Amino acid sequence: xxxxxxxxxxxxxxxxxxxxxxxxxxxxxxxxxxxxxxxxxxxxxxxxxxxxxxxxxxxxxxxxxxxxxxxxxxxxxxxxxxxxxxxxxxxxxxxxxxxxxxxxxxxxxxxxxxxxxxxxxxxxxxxxxxxxxxxxxxxxxxxxxxxxxxxxxxxxxxxxxxxxxxxxxxxxxxxxxxxxxxxxxxxxxxxxxxxxxxxxxxxxxxxxxxxxxxxxxxxxxxxxxxxxxxxxxxxxxxxxxxxxxxxxxxxxxxxxxxxxxxxxxxxxxxxxxxxxxxxxxxxxxxxxxxxxxxxxxxxxxxxxxxxxxxxxxxxxxxxxxxxxxxxxxxxxxxxxxxxxxxxxxxxxxxxxxxxxxxxxxxxxxxxxxxxxxxxxxxxxxxxxxxxxxxxxxxxxxxxxxxxxxxxxxxxxxxxxxxxxxxxxxxxxxxxxxxxxxxxxxxxxxxxxxxxxxxxxxxxxxxxxx
Amino acid sequence: xxxxxxxxxxxxxxxxxxxxxxxxxxxxxxxxxxxxxxxxxxxxxxxxxxxxxxxxxxxxxxxxxxxxxxxxxxxxxxxxxxxxxxxxxxxxxxxxxxxxxxxxxxxxxxxxxxxxxxxxxxxxxxxxxxxxxxxxxxxxxxxxxxxxxxxxxxxxxxxxxxxxxxxxxxxxxxxxxxxxxxxxxxxxxxxxxxxxxxxxxxxxxxxxxxxxxxxxxxxxxxxxxxxxxxxxxxxxxxxxxxxxxxxxxxxxxxxxxxxxxxxxxxxxxxxxxxxxxxxxxxxxxxxxxxxxxxxxxxxxxxxxxxxxxxxxxxxxxxxxxxxxxxxxxxxxxxxxxxxxxxxxxxxxxxxxxxxxxxxxxxxxxxxxxxxxxxxxxxxxxxxxxxxxxxxxxxxxxxxxxxxxxxxxxxxxxxxxxxxxxxxxxxxxxxxxxxxxxxxxxxxxxxxxxxxxxxxxxxxxxxxxxxxxxxxxxxxxxxxxxxxxxxxxxxxxxxxxxxxxxxxxxxxxxxxxxxxxxxxxxxxxxxxxxxx
Numbered sequence: 001x002x003x004x005x006x007x008x009x010x011x012x013x014x015x016x017x018x019x020x021x022x023x024x025x026x027x028x029x030x031x032x033x034x035x036x037x038x039x040x041x042x043x044x045x046x047x048x049x050x051x052x053x054x055x056x057x058x059x060x061x062x063x064x065x066x067x068x069x070x071x072x073x074x075x076x077x078x079x080x081x082x083x084x085x086x087x088x089x090x091x092x093x094x095x096x097x098x099x100x101x102x103x104x105x106x107x108x109x110x111x112x113x114x115x116x117x118x119x120x121x122x123x124x125x126x127x128x129x130x131x132x133x134x135x136x137x138x139x140x141x142x143x144x145x146x147x148x149x150x151x152x153x154x155x156x157x158x159x160x161x162x163x164x165x166x167x168x169x170x171x172x173x174x175x176x177x178x179x180x181x182x183x184x185x186x187x188x189x190x191x192x193x194x195x196x197x198x199x200x201x202x203x204x205x206x207x208x209x210x211x212x213x214x215x216x217x218x219x220x221x222x223x224x225x226x227x228x229x230x231x232x233x234x235x236x237x238x239x240x241x242x243x244x245x246x247x248x249x250x251x252x253x254x255x256x257x258x259x260x261x262x263x264x265x266x267x268x269x270x271x272x273x274x275x276x277x278x279x280x281x282x283x284x285x286x287x288x289x290x291x292x293x294x295x296x297x298x299x300x301x302x303x304x305x306x307x308x309x310x311x312x313x314x315x316x317x318x319x320x321x322x323x324x325x326x327x328x329x330x331x332x333x334x335x336x337x338x339x340x341x342x343x344x345x346x347x348x349x350x351x352x353x354x355x356x357x358x359x360x361x362x363x364x365x366x367x368x369x370x371x372x373x374x375x376x377x378x379x380x381x382x383x384x385x386x387x388x389x390x391x392x393x394x395x396x397x398x399x400x401x402x403x404x405x406x407x408x409x410x411x412x413x414x415x416x417x418x419x420x421x422x423x424x425x426x427x428x429x430x431x432x433x434x435x436x437x438x439x440x441x442x443x444x445x446x447x448x449x450x451x452x453x454x455x456x457x458x459x460x461x462x463x464x465x
Numbered sequence: 466x467x468x469x470x471x472x473x474x475x476x477x478x479x480x481x482x483x484x485x486x487x488x489x490x491x492x493x494x495x496x497x498x499x500x501x502x503x504x505x506x507x508x509x510x511x512x513x514x515x516x517x518x519x520x521x522x523x524x525x526x527x528x529x530x531x532x533x534x535x536x537x538x539x540x541x542x543x544x545x546x547x548x549x550x551x552x553x554x555x556x557x558x559x560x561x562x563x564x565x566x567x568x569x570x571x572x573x574x575x576x577x578x579x580x581x582x583x584x585x586x587x588x589x590x591x592x593x594x595x596x597x598x599x600x601x602x603x604x605x606x607x608x609x610x611x612x613x614x615x616x617x618x619x620x621x622x623x624x625x626x627x628x629x630x631x632x633x634x635x636x637x638x639x640x641x642x643x644x645x646x647x648x649x650x651x652x653x654x655x656x657x658x659x660x661x662x663x664x665x666x667x668x669x670x671x672x673x674x675x676x677x678x679x680x681x682x683x684x685x686x687x688x689x690x691x692x693x694x695x696x697x698x699x700x701x702x703x704x705x706x707x708x709x710x711x712x713x714x715x716x717x718x719x720x721x722x723x724x725x726x727x728x729x730x731x732x733x734x735x736x737x738x739x740x741x742x743x744x745x746x747x748x749x750x751x752x753x754x755x756x757x758x759x760x761x762x763x764x765x766x767x768x769x770x771x772x773x774x775x776x777x778x779x780x781x782x783x784x785x786x787x788x789x790x791x792x793x794x795x796x797x798x799x800x801x802x803x804x805x806x807x808x809x810x811x812x813x814x815x816x817x818x819x820x821x822x823x824x825x826x827x828x829x830x831x832x833x834x835x836x837x838x839x840x841x842x843x844x845x846x847x848x849x850x851x852x853x854x855x856x857x858x859x860x861x862x863x864x865x866x867x868x869x870x871x872x873x874x875x876x877x878x879x880x881x882x883x884x885x886x887x888x889x890x891x892x893x894x895x896x897x898x899x900x901x902x903x904x905x906x907x908x909x910x911x912x913x914x915x916x917x918x919x920x921x922x923x924x925x926x927x928x929x930x931x932x933x934x935x936x937x938x939x940x941x942x943x944x945x946x947x948x949x950x951x952x953x954x955x956x957x958x959x960x961x962x963x964x965x966x967x968x969x970x971x972x973x974x975x976x977x978x979x980x981x982x983x984x985x986x987x988x989x990x991x992x993x994x995x996x
Binding site for chain 1: 487491492494495496503504505506507508509510511512514515516518519522523525526527529530531532533535536537538539540541543546547549550551552553554555556557558559560561562563565568571573574575576577579581583585586587588589590591592593594595596597599600601602603604606607614617618620629630631632633636640643665666667669670671672673674675676679681716717719721722745747748749750753754762764768770771772773774775776777813814815816817818819820821822823824825826827830831833834835836837838839840841842843844846847849850851853854856857873874875876898899902907909912913914927928929930931957959962963964965966967968969971972973975978979980981982983984985987994
């Protein structure tokens with residue numbers, strides 16, 4: 001291979017003279033000496049099949065920007081998509097902090113060299129603790145899906161039982177994850193929802209308990225946007241059967257809604273993406289798990305838990321790992337599940353968000369979201385042939401819109417809405433066939449009356465076409 | 466005449482060590498900054514017309530679900546929130562700041578700023594994952610093309626970018642192994658997974674979580690995973706092998722193909738944990754050694770920033786025989802449009818909310834595109850040169866050794882042992898690390914268990930200059946010297962960091978540990994935060 005030596009900006013010692021000096025220093029003829037142990041039959045023959053590089057930063061920038069320019073964003077269009085990834089205003093300070101190189105490029109530093117991340121993540125957990133009224137919150141795991149799957153496994157380890165009752169009002173993708181993670185040794189039973197209210201069918205729940213029921217899992221709000229108001233009844237039934245009540249909650253709702261512990265949840269989990277983290281095509285997720293401060297619960301967390309502790313100096317705040325010996329870092333396969341790189345930067349970011357929002361901000365954003373969602377439901381329901389919401393119970397910021405009486409399907413409606421630069425709600429027709437031609441709409445604080453009115457006008461036109 | 470201060474920074478022709486001190490702000494816990502009534506940000510309020518139409522939505526909620534006591538979050542104005550977090554960031558030592566060679570196995574390399582800046586484009590950040598495919602052709606094309614790049618780099622036939630990090634990718638690969646064995650009707654019997662002690666702990670932990678029994682191979686006297694032990698371990702119960710190469714010792718196992726054959730002949734699959742791929746890019750691949758599955762950590766080899774512990778990304782690659790089991794969806798191209806394919810009945814399903822950490826994937830794509838095949842090979846060669854250069858310096862320091870394969874070169878990292886120094890001085894590897902902090906560098910011992918006594922793992926990657934490697938080695942030499950002359954100084958370190966030695970005992974005591982501020986206040990007998 002006749003390759004012209006190149007000096008790469010990211011590779012300081014690619015300067016040929018430096019390379020030569022360093023080889024000399026270690027008594028090597030060439031870098032081949034270091035690879036002497038790699039036999040010929042394992043070597044790549046020739047060069048890897050990759051495109052020509054874009055060596056100049058400007059060329060790279062242009063290339064990637066040209067690719068990205070083909071996207072149409074939820075800022076350029078008006079989006080009513082939610083279903084687990086939410087468009088909210090991201091405070092500039094959140095971005096300012098998570099772009100700091102000290103946070104962005106750190107990794108696994110110790111409490112001494114990375115004191116900042118320990119404190120920031122302790123504070124994140126502490127603010128989540130206030131939102132949730134719970135004393136223990138983990139350093140984030142990958143996402144709300146992982147948090148749910150781990151919460152279920154934690155419950156099963158705590159009581160040694162093997163069946164889990166799961167509300168069917170659940171994102172099918174999340175159920176897939178839970179099956180992948182728990183299905184091999186836990187039996188997962190789905191509990192239906194009431195077709196009118198959308199709330200958990202308590203009779204179905206009651207009839208599915210057994211002496212082997214480890215946990216009951218439900219979400220609040222549920223996947224279809226409904227506020228589950230039977231929390232107390234569900235947790236009482238769960239506890240009566242010696243099982244653990246696991247509730248997934250959207251944290252953005254907790255300025256307005258009671259935290260699940262107030263209606264009997266034992267383990268609370270969810271996703272913090274709504275708290276100051278951009279959607280990023282679904283790449284901005286991080287999961288939380290929260291419990292009471294009981295040893296039997298704490299010892300079942302796989303995640304890192306950062307705690308506050310004194311140092312050798314009076315009044316100095318130190319931090320470190322709580323009960324590290326439970327983790328796979330300490331015990332490999334004998335630890336609890338595993339711990340590794342997850343989503344710490346989003347934990348820090350969500351902490352910044354909660355610090356900015358404060359109690360009033362969380363109340364106000366909830367009120368705005370609920371009000372505007374309600375407004376959207378009322379306006380949409382006025383359109384002939386559209387039923388919004390489909391269910392009769394209370395909603396937070398997502399709701400099911402049914403189009404059956406329009407004679408049109410969601411796919412066509414959403415395609416037509418694109419002409420108006422609107423992303424219509426998530427098509428539920430294959431996820432929940434029993435709902436007919438229905439879509440899940442999401443309204444947040446970024447949707448003004450004007451944008452909602454525009455949707456209503458567009459839909460009127462689309463369904464009468 | 467004034468003294469020449471530039472000369473004062475040298476002694477015996479060598480630069481003196483930095484008189485470093487980490488930022489120390491004695492920063493309060495954020496709740497202590499709270500002033501009732503202050504606001505950090507205002508969110509849009511409902512329009513009057515909307516309010517008139519919908520009424521009081523809070524009052525309409527059933528009482529049992531309505532929050533009465535607002536969450537006891539701190540109340541802080543915006544400049545003070547910013548200042549607090551700026552101070553905390555200064556008390557953190559990222560790769561941007563330090564010669565970050567001390568976190569071996571994690572490949573702490575330079576994360577190019579242009580890639581960060583591209584990933585922050587609103588054309589990326591403001592995309593909802595469920596938008597119509599016609600509106601996300603750019604990101605789909607990027608994901609599709611990145612998969613093609615990974616295929617070239619690994620020789621594997623198909624990738625999923627969905628796993629959120631390395632361990633998630635390991636778990637996904639275990640799930641694929643199970644799906645494969647199930648398709649052959651052997652899932653029940655094949656309940657064992659074999660790994661090695663010098664592979665990342667997650668290989669064992671993820672496979673165990675997935676319900677497998679774990680068999681761990683220990684090194685033979687040359688440091689390779691024991692081949693005889695592998696031959697004895699495989700059976701009709703073997704689902705597969707999860708292995709790293711080079712292992713965390715930095716030693717490349719030249720007989721890896723034979724290990725793969727042993728497992729294959731027993732009916733198992735072989736999964737290559739490529740956490741340590743940085744030193745072999747363009748040299749050797751998963752394909753040539755016969756692996757069925759592999760994974761890359763994009764936050765390691767592919768330069769994306771580690772984010773204090775994520776978000777990262779784990780890309781799983783498989784052979785064509787296994788591709789039908791990959792998570793859904795995969796990105797396809799019909800000649801005109803890019804789209805997600807969900808119609809894959811044998812798939813292990815969806816394993817995360819959407820398609821992976823897209824902004825991380827974007828950065829990794831840009832990184833590969835900035836280097837090409839020749840550049841990736843240069844990455845590997847310089848990473849390995851740097852490592853052997855540093856090893857040469859390290860082994861001149863009293864008290865340290867590089868166990869196994871003595872006298873041999875290493876690939877991209879070395880697991881060192883301070884056993885001799887510990888025996889002679891009573892100073893442990895961990896204490897050396899705490900003292901290294903005083904000179905502005907990060908240092909880590911190694912993953913447990915400490916098969917190599919008093920270990921540390923250094924991995925210099927390609928990002929550091931010769932002078933920086935000299936500086937790191939000089940710090941190690943200096944601290945080792947202190948261990949012999951003034952061990953107390955090392956044992957009581959750090960002295961120049963943000964904080965001093967912490968008291969670990971409360972962190973392991975259920976009566977005293979406190980994972981949140983509210984728990985701390987309760988245990989200290991103080992009123993709850995809200996009072």
